[in-house]
Amino acid sequence: MNSQLILQLLIGGAIGIGAGYLGAFLILRRMALVGDALSHVALPGLAVALLFGFNPFIGAFTALFIAIVGIWILERKTNLPSEALVGIFFTIALALGILLTPEPELLEALFGSIGNVAHLDLYITLPTVALVIIALKLISKPLTLSTISKELTQSMKVPVNTINFIFLLLVAVIVALGIKVTGTLLMGALVIIPAAAARNISRTFSSYVFMSAILGGVAAISGITIAYHYSFAPGPLVVLSGGVLFLVSLLFKQ
């Protein structure tokens, strides 16, 4: 195995694990499509980063951060359902991003560019994913409880809105990282599919979140490996690997 593949697998695997773990909560909260649509918002940020030559992760994260704060505020100030807000803003962002992104980089931005990662990406990715997982673990209890009953959780003096906001920030971080692996169009799959598969095969909460993280890692690693050996684009293969895992999980549905 050459070192470039190892680098890809390390970065891709870590992002897969982080995305799977985060996705477990996203699915429970019925926010699967938010995760999907959010990834499109990253594109204009990515485009600006490419145009001005700074780190794409920073660009993507900034765009996502603005979108998340916007949605969070609009949801509280208006009565528009968040799906509608997501539908409006995120398609606009995608359109804007497609226009702004320089032609040669557009395909990579849309479908991922794990093929040309560098060591710097590893140094950004590993600690960031670790931080996201630790943060999620810390807010896991109120996050889960408020999914079942917001009122019950509030009555325990938990600042539910703050917890939600932190969660959305973590979504932004993972999506911004994951764009490297699957691109903006397919990133949603990396958070949704492992969790959906894990939900099929788990009865307890602890096995659900654990399996979701594992399946995310497995999807990323197997997709990248196959793509590398057969010279395909890695992003779509990561998503397809996840799809296969999901189909298999249906056979073991609890």
Add this chain to the structure above:
Amino acid sequence: MESASPILKVNNLAVTLDGQKILYDISFDLNRGDTVAIVGPNGAGKSVLFRALLGLVPYTGTATWAKDIKINYIPQRFTIDRDFPLTVREFLQFKTKNHHAIFDALRSVGITDEHHINHHLLNQRLGWLSGGQIQRVLIAWAIIDRPDVILFDEPTAGIDVGGEETIYHLIKKLQDEKDLTIFIISHDLNVVYKHATSVLCLNKDMICYGAPAEALDPSALKALYGEATFFTHHHSK
């Protein structure tokens, strides 16, 4: 009703949400060990009163709890998907990891069979339980950390009549055993007569407060439920 130190003093409480008066002119005292039933038609603001007492919605006036009081709340809407991956054990462990405390709480709500608890109930998904079972687990959850006060929002919603009767007996039993003060929203006036030490009638403003037999007079019932309503003691089968 007089006591040196009420556990809760409510004075002139009012709640306005989105420019709409939801509650106004609410004043009453609550003593330790009381069971207060809140009755009133739909939209009377019963749940909002709970949320105000918990400090979850802004209000004017005062609602002062005695010092160092632990209040637990069981909300009305508690729907969990059947395939939500969370076992009863994991749910109760959100409150305490102490196995004995979990056991004690389950025993207090009438689930005593140790084998059943260990091998079935605790490993069961919360969403697979029946309405009555979920209610018991929720009550166990509410008493597990030894509160002084429990606010129940319609503990019988979604439970068949037979089960309803036992839930109230259970609440009564818990109150006797654990020196609890209980606030309960109920639709069933029959239950109110049987179990509550006092009743608070609510239809946006406070219509009556006092012992059920005195407070729930015909004029109060009329103000609550309108002209056509009359009250009969109906007994569950």
